[in-house]
Amino acid sequence: xxxxxxxxxxxxxxxxxxxxxxxxxxxxxxxxxxxxxxxxxxxxxxxxxxxxxxxxxxxxxxxxxxxxxxxxxxxxxxxxxxxxxxxxxxxxxxxxxxxxxxxxxxxxxxxxxxxxxxxxxxxxxxxxxxxxxxxxxxxxxxxxxxxxxxxxxxxxxxxxxxxxxxxxxxxxxxxxxxxxxxxxxxxxxxx
Numbered sequence: 261x262x263x264x265x266x267x268x269x270x271x272x273x274x275x276x277x278x279x280x281x282x283x284x285x286x287x288x289x290x291x292x293x294x295x296x297x298x299x300x301x302x303x304x305x306x307x308x309x310x311x312x313x314x315x316x317x318x319x320x321x322x323x324x325x326x327x328x329x330x331x332x333x334x335x336x337x338x339x340x341x342x343x344x345x346x347x348x349x350x351x352x353x354x355x356x357x358x359x360x361x362x363x364x365x366x367x368x369x370x371x372x373x374x375x376x377x378x379x380x381x382x383x384x385x386x387x388x389x390x391x392x393x394x395x396x397x398x399x400x401x402x403x404x405x406x407x408x409x410x411x412x413x414x415x416x417x418x419x420x421x422x423x424x425x426x427x428x429x430x431x432x433x434x435x436x437x438x439x440x441x442x443x444x445x446x447x448x449x450x451x
Contacts, residue, residue: 262308267329270320274387275310279303289435292396296387347372347379348388352397359401362421365390399435402428406444413440 266273277298278291284301291299321329354371355363363371368390369379383389398420405416417428432440 265314268319268321269314269317271317272385272387273310273314273317274385275308277309279305279307281306289396289399292388292392297389297392346386347382348386348393351379351383351390352393355394355397356401360419360421362394395431395435398431402432402435402440403443403447406440407447409444409448413444416440 262273262275275296275298277300278295279300280291281303282301288299288301350372351368354368365379366376369376372379374382380390383393401420402416405411405419406413413428414425417425420428422428422431429440432438432443436443438446
């Protein structure tokens, strides 16, 4: 229904919160990029909340577009509106390519040919924000690199743009609830 609503409005419609009717999966942190940072788990039903003002948006599709859509329905519905995360994906790639330099909002906006305000607004339309994308990227890269033995935690921290290993340590504990070295031992089965 969300994809259909985005398609009818011709734009991404940000979700304020989503409650999923299953236990929190191991990859739950990715839900912030896919759906919204305000994803929760274990509800009785699937519930999505959004700004009621979005219901006032005009329908941007005409009869010809509807007819073309119906030719491929219902199979097309899962790919109906894939622009909904396009900017977030572009920003994540841009940030990954810049590492170990950490891009700020202004610099990222310039690289994407947008004003900082437009970047902020469009990310909001996709249901994410700049900091969440930056944190998710660094977390994902840190987890992948820590799962391989041999690299020091200090080297990983520097490569991810942390000026001090202690800042990386605090961020990592916030993501996983444990120290990088403890997570590595558990993930690699060493100790």
